[in-house]
Each structure stands twice: as C-alpha cells, then as structure tokens.
Amino acid sequence: MTDRSEDAERPTDETPSIAPDALAERLRSADDELTVLDVRDRDEFERWHIAVDGIEAVQIPHVRFVQAEATGGVTDLAADLREPIVAVCGHGEASAHAVGLLRDADVDARNLAGGMDAWADLYAARELDVDAPATVLQYDRPSSGCLAYAIISDGEAAVIDPLRAFADRYVDDVEERGAELRYAVDTHVHADHVSGVRTLESRTGAAAVVPAGARDRGLAFDATTVADGDELRVGDATLTAVATPGHTTESLSIRLGDVLFTGDTLFLEGVGRPDLERGDDGAAAAARRLYESLQEKILARPDETTIAPGHYGDAAESRADGTYAARLETVRDRIAPLSAAEDEDEFVARTTSDLPARPANHERIVAINLGLEDVDEETAFELELGPNNCAVADR
Structure with missing residues (x-):
C-alpha cells in the first residue's frame, strides 16, 4: 500500500497545520468548538467527510478561494464560519492554500496535514x-x-x-x-x-x-x-x-x-x-x-x-x-x-x-x-x- 503519511510530513509553505491524531483528540472533546472546512468538490464531500456530533462541517470548494483571492473576498467566505477552523482536502495542498488566505484575513485557521488520505491512515x-x-x-x-x-x-x-x-x-x-x-x-x-x-x-x-x-x-x-x-x-x-x-x-x-x-x-x-x-x-x-x-x-x-x-x-x-x-x-x-x-x-x-x-x-x-x-x-x-x-x- 502506498504510504500516504508522506503527505502529512511534506512542508506546505510553513502553513500552520494540525496532525490527524491531534485532530482526532480534539474531535473527541465535547467542549472543544471548531469548524471543519472541507475545500473538496461537493460530490467528494457528500461521499465522505469528517462528521462528529457537535462539530460543524462546512463545504466550500477550493475554486471559490481562488476566486476570492483575485477579488479580495476571502473575509466574506469566512464570515459565517465559527473559529477556530480546520481546513481539509484530499492531500492537504488545496486546503493549505485556503488556510494561508484565511490567516492573511486574520481568521484562526489550520490545515489538516496530509488531508483526508492521512486521516484515513490514522x-x-x-x-x-x-x-x-x-x-x-x-x-x-x-x-x-x-x-x-x-x-x-x-x-x-x-x-x-x-x-x-x-x-x-x-x-x-x-x-x-x-x-x-x-x-x-x-x-x-x-x-x-x-x-x-x-x-x-x-x-x-x-x-x-x-x-x-x-x-x-x-x-x-x-x-x-x-x-x-x-x-x-x-x-x-x-x-x-x-x-x-x-x-x-x-x-x-x-x-x-x-x-x-x-x-x-x-x-x-x-x-x-x-x-x-x-x-x-x-x-x-x-x-x-x-x-x-x-x-x-x-x-x-x-x-x-x-x-x-x-x-x-x-x-x-x-x-x-x-x-x-x-x-x-x-x-x-x-x-x-x-x-x-x-x-x-x-x-x-x-x-x-x-x-x-x-x-x-x-x-x-x-x-x-x-x-x-x-x-x-x-x-x-x-x-x-x-x-x-x-x-x-x-x-
């Protein structure tokens, strides 16, 4: 089997991240509020996403962050999201880009290192x-x-x-x-x-x-x-x-x-x-x-x-x-x-x-x-x- 853990170790331009095991620990904490922001396409999100009672899971495709970067609308994308935010994608790269934009807009956000591949390997x-x-x-x-x-x-x-x-x-x-x-x-x-x-x-x-x-x-x-x-x-x-x-x-x-x-x-x-x-x-x-x-x-x-x-x-x-x-x-x-x-x-x-x-x-x-x-x-x-x-x- 391919070692998907390599993605979790790959640098993403120093984007603040959270390891899969640390995220799992936080999700088990009933009093820890956060939003899981999934930047994959809708069909990928609906097929499988991180879901835990009491934790909000929101899907906003990465393309919207690309568009917002060009128009200066990143703050608007995050307006209704409860902080802190953990962003996820398939491999941890698109979500790292989204996290960089969010943090530039003073939003408390981190990237799931390695994305959903690393999550599946945990x-x-x-x-x-x-x-x-x-x-x-x-x-x-x-x-x-x-x-x-x-x-x-x-x-x-x-x-x-x-x-x-x-x-x-x-x-x-x-x-x-x-x-x-x-x-x-x-x-x-x-x-x-x-x-x-x-x-x-x-x-x-x-x-x-x-x-x-x-x-x-x-x-x-x-x-x-x-x-x-x-x-x-x-x-x-x-x-x-x-x-x-x-x-x-x-x-x-x-x-x-x-x-x-x-x-x-x-x-x-x-x-x-x-x-x-x-x-x-x-x-x-x-x-x-x-x-x-x-x-x-x-x-x-x-x-x-x-x-x-x-x-x-x-x-x-x-x-x-x-x-x-x-x-x-x-x-x-x-x-x-x-x-x-x-x-x-x-x-x-x-x-x-x-x-x-x-x-x-x-x-x-x-x-x-x-x-x-x-x-x-x-x-x-x-x-x-x-x-x-x-x-x-x-x-």
Whole structure:
C-alpha cells in the first residue's frame, strides 16, 4: 500500500497545520468548538467527510478561494464560519492554500496535514480497561469508526475483526508484547472494510477464523470455522463464539470472560442494520433474528458485561481514555430499540425504516471478504474509504 503519511510530513509553505491524531483528540472533546472546512468538490464531500456530533462541517470548494483571492473576498467566505477552523482536502495542498488566505484575513485557521488520505491512515491502539484474563488492545480508525481488538495472554494472541490495510500493525504490536499471533478472527462477513484475516494468515501462519455460516454465503477460501459455543484457546484465556445472527445470517459475538466483542450486532449507540445481506426484501426477517439474538444472547447477560463493539458512529461517546466500550446496563438504557417497552414488531419497524445509505462498494467488499474476488492493497484501501453505515443509530 502506498504510504500516504508522506503527505502529512511534506512542508506546505510553513502553513500552520494540525496532525490527524491531534485532530482526532480534539474531535473527541465535547467542549472543544471548531469548524471543519472541507475545500473538496461537493460530490467528494457528500461521499465522505469528517462528521462528529457537535462539530460543524462546512463545504466550500477550493475554486471559490481562488476566486476570492483575485477579488479580495476571502473575509466574506469566512464570515459565517465559527473559529477556530480546520481546513481539509484530499492531500492537504488545496486546503493549505485556503488556510494561508484565511490567516492573511486574520481568521484562526489550520490545515489538516496530509488531508483526508492521512486521516484515513490514522489508526490508534489503546489498552482497554476491562476485567479479563488477558491484555486487550482496541484499535480505532477514526475516519470510519472501525474497531478491532488484539487479545494477548501468556505469549499468544488473537486479533478480532482485523483490517487488511493495517495487518502489519497487529503483527508488530503483538510481537512487541512478546506474543505470537495464533488466530485472526472475523465476527461476520464485513461489508464496509476489507478483512485482514487472510493477510495475517499468510504473513504469520495464524489461523484465519470465520463464522461457520460464511460457507453458506459462498466462502471461497480455506479457513477455520467456528459456531455457537466453540472455543479458541489463547494463552491462559478462552474466546467463546456466541451466535448472534441478524445483521448477517452468520454473525457471531466473541466472549472473553465478562467482555463481549459484539461485532456489528450491537454498538454503543445502535444496533446492526438488517438489510445488507438480503436487501430490503429480507430486512424484516433479519430484524426478527436480530431481536432474538439481542434478547437471548446479549441482553440476558449480566449488567456488568462490557460491550466492545466493532464500530462506533458520530453519536458514540468514548471513555475518558479514548476507548469505546460500555457496561451492558448503560448500553441497554441508552438505545431505544433495546427498551423493555418495545416489543418485537416495534423493533422490526424501527430497525427497517429510514436507514442510511448502504456502505460504499459494500457488495464488492463482501465478495472480496468471501474470497470471490482478489484486489491489490491500493484498490482495497480505496474501496473502503467513507463511513461504515452499518448501524441503525437510535438513542
């Protein structure tokens, strides 16, 4: 894969800038007001832009700054923008020009170093504070909200829902902790990002593990399959598969002690959308399976269970340490479709109505993750850019 981080290091005429990781930290701060000014064209902005609850995202194409530079109207362009401003574009160059003009007009503005390419490359690892017989690292990709996990115990490790684009990162982190990767596990056939299980298998010899139901969806590569109740031993820890179909027919959650890695079944601010595998016609039946999974396999667990989801959306709130996880009782109280007052029919109606657009390129990504299509790393990276949109967000 091309190293897009080079753009973040390239000088832009000394234009004041902010690094992607620093921007992510600011966006997590609920009391930090700023405007994200996107100077890409409208279609690029609508396809994918930085969006966080409470943060204003404004699109003004770069060509308007070029025109304003000629006419002296830069101040007018910024008149309605709340300062400070962080300007973004694809690679960080057009936005650097806009920032220079804004600062000449005494506007508090900075450039996102490396642009949206560098934003997509940002991947943070934080240790998850949980009571478990293992060290748990949570990997966070702010550009899409994708979360993955490394479980490390007594010299062995497993990775849950790895992204192909960051396969080397997992290997390095596990090795730094003196462990060997034994398993690379997918909770389901992902529709929003290209899976890293096969890449990790080829690079390390770790077993690629997928839900048994993936075979019914056309799985075209050799893999270790697990079904409800199956266990994977990782050092002194045990990972147990819990069947939670609904988002997809084969969806699993993975239990580690009192921690439940819920994949795309349950998020901190919503539940998995039921229409990706079988479309609108099969959404209602899938929603009923999801309701059953939530009621019988997740909500029946103890309140102190930690929910560790596979994604987070704009409305999700991180812990103080930046991780995304919460006690089951908190999640249950937060999400309307989980209310005890809502019956199955109401749940189905709520989770099949007014759904957001499906993830970009989702059908092709599913084909890649089933092994039905091969793509190079650059193509894989490009296909998964944009919001995951795998949730029915409802708080």
